Amino acid sequence: MDCIELVELITDYLEGTLPHHDRERFNAHLSECPYCVIYVDQMRATLGALGAIPAESISDAAKQTLLHAFREWKRG
Numbered sequence: 001m002d003c004i005e006l007v008e009l010i011t012d013y014l015e016g017t018l019p020h021h022d023r024e025r026f027n028a029h030l031s032e033c034p035y036c037v038i039y040v041d042q043m044r045a046t047l048g049a050l051g052a053i054p055a056e057s058i059s060d061a062a063k064q065t066l067l068h069a070f071r072e073w074k075r076g
């Protein structure tokens with residue numbers, strides 16, 4: 001799994017509807033990607049505060065910002 005796929009699956013992951021196989025791949029990515037760990041923590045906090053993840057919180061703009069950060073990080 002890469003960061004883009006993780007971002008696309010995070011809602012299912014946090015809502016517990018992600019299939020077991022994908023959940024394992026999701027966790028495997030988290031074990032090697034600190035940026036996604038932070039992202040998941042933020043999304044989990046959003047879910048805890050609102051009871052749901054608003055669609056706009058995973059807007060294209062937010063996604064682009066996140067993926068830009070990933071690219072900068074990987075370029076190192």
Ligand SMILES: [Zn+2]
Nearest residue numbers: 002003033036
């Ligand atoms: Zn990642």
